[in-house]
Amino acid sequence: MSKQNDQPKGQDLLRMVEKPYLKDNIPPFRVGDMLDVGIRIREAGKERVQTFHGICIARKGGGIRETITVRRVVQGQGVERILPLHSPSIESIKVVRRGKVRRAKLHYLRERAGRAARVREDFRKRPEDKK
Amino acid sequence: MVKMLIGEKKGMTQIFDDSGTLVPVTVLQVGPCVVTQVKTLAKDGTDAVQIGFGEAKPGNVNKPLRGHFAKAGVTARTVLKDVVPEGDQMPQLGDELRVGSVFDGVSHVDVIGISKGRGFAGVVRRHGFSGSPATHGGRFGRHGGSIGTSATPAHVLKGKKMAGHMGAERITVRNLEVVKLDADHDLLLVKGSVPGCKGGYVLVRKALRR
Numbered sequence: 001m002s003k004q005n006d007q008p009k010g011q012d013l014l015r016m017v018e019k020p021y022l023k024d025n026i027p028p029f030r031v032g033d034m035l036d037v038g039i040r041i042r043e044a045g046k047e048r049v050q051t052f053h054g055i056c057i058a059r060k061g062g063g064i065r066e067t068i069t070v071r072r073v074v075q076g077q078g079v080e081r082i083l084p085l086h087s088p089s090i091e092s093i094k095v096v097r098r099g100k101v102r103r104a105k106l107h108y109l110r111e112r113a114g115r116a117a118r119v120r121e122d123f124r125k126r127p128e129d130k131k
Numbered sequence: 132m133v134k135m136l137i138g139e140k141k142g143m144t145q146i147f148d149d150s151g152t153l154v155p156v157t158v159l160q161v162g163p164c165v166v167t168q169v170k171t172l173a174k175d176g177t178d179a180v181q182i183g184f185g186e187a188k189p190g191n192v193n194k195p196l197r198g199h200f201a202k203a204g205v206t207a208r209t210v211l212k213d214v215v216p217e218g219d220q221m222p223q224l225g226d227e228l229r230v231g232s233v234f235d236g237v238s239h240v241d242v243i244g245i246s247k248g249r250g251f252a253g254v255v256r257r258h259g260f261s262g263s264p265a266t267h268g269g270r271f272g273r274h275g276g277s278i279g280t281s282a283t284p285a286h287v288l289k290g291k292k293m294a295g296h297m298g299a300e301r302i303t304v305r306n307l308e309v310v311k312l313d314a315d316h317d318l319l320l321v322k323g324s325v326p327g328c329k330g331g332y333v334l335v336r337k338a339l340r341r
Binding site for chain 1: 147158
């Protein structure tokens with residue numbers, strides 16, 4: 001019975017349950033960064049990894065429910081994918097280019113096209129760089 | 132061994148399964164339960180095992196029960212429940228029953244709990260009546276409307292759905308899939324929701340119809 005009392009309570013317990021399913025190898029990235037996301041796709045029994053290249057326009061949720069929205073423009077048509085960050089089907093995430101943005105959600109990019117939809121590159125150091 | 136243990140609903144979350152699907156799960160603290168009494172047909176009129184769950188402050192337990200726990204050699208518990216023993220291995224007085232041993236290899240469970248009380252609920256919430264439209268001449272609001280005819284049968288039919296007390300009743304949810312069993316922490320993760328509030332007591336048994 002003592003064991004039960006040592007155990008985390010309330011939300012902490014739920015966090016403990018989620019923990020083994022969280023990834024620890026997610027690179028630090030922010031909204032505005034260009035990402036290469038490797039997505040596992042099962043096709044006719046075979047599994048392969050498809051890379052989705054685009055700009056991260058939103059990071060939402062916390063813990064195991066955290067998702068990212070990645071946007072790219074394909075043949076003039078905007079494509080957005082909402083990806084669960086900790087899903088096993090997300091094989092890899094690579095930061096290709098850092099963006100300097102002043103918003104947490106870049107929904108304004110949807111109304112813009114071509115040169116207006118650019119995001120300036122961020123060359124500054126970030127706190128997460130120090131290691 | 133026994134078929135059923137007492138537990139506590141801890142809350143809900145989601146976890147990924149092997150194929151990468153997010154599965155909604157309810158986290159249940161199941162056990163450890165302790166055998167407080169072994170009843171026999173000859174002595175007590177029934178073959179059953181009484182199990183206890185939850186730490187109770189000794190001061191909150193009345194004297195007869197305190198004696199009852201002392202007899203079993205266990206600390207005071209908050210919930211007691213008779214369960215049916217199973218197999219040839221009879222649990223002994225004072226034995227500790229854990230999820231790891233009772234629910235090992237079990238794929239589905241039934242969960243019994245007390246649903247959240249909704250007080251005196253109207254007919255829209257309680258029975259899913261649609262109420263009247265807010266506009267376009269609707270004029271009876273959230274009432275149930277007519278409850279029957281006039282001269283025949285001249286009374287309201289039994290079982291007519293009307294407003295009244297809702298919730299806070301015993302609800303059994305059958306065949307919930309066991310997603311994960313964490314024997315170290317006495318946790319059972321079942322797919323889907325379970326009646327009752329967080330911290331509410333639940334009974335968890337091996338699925339009857341599977």
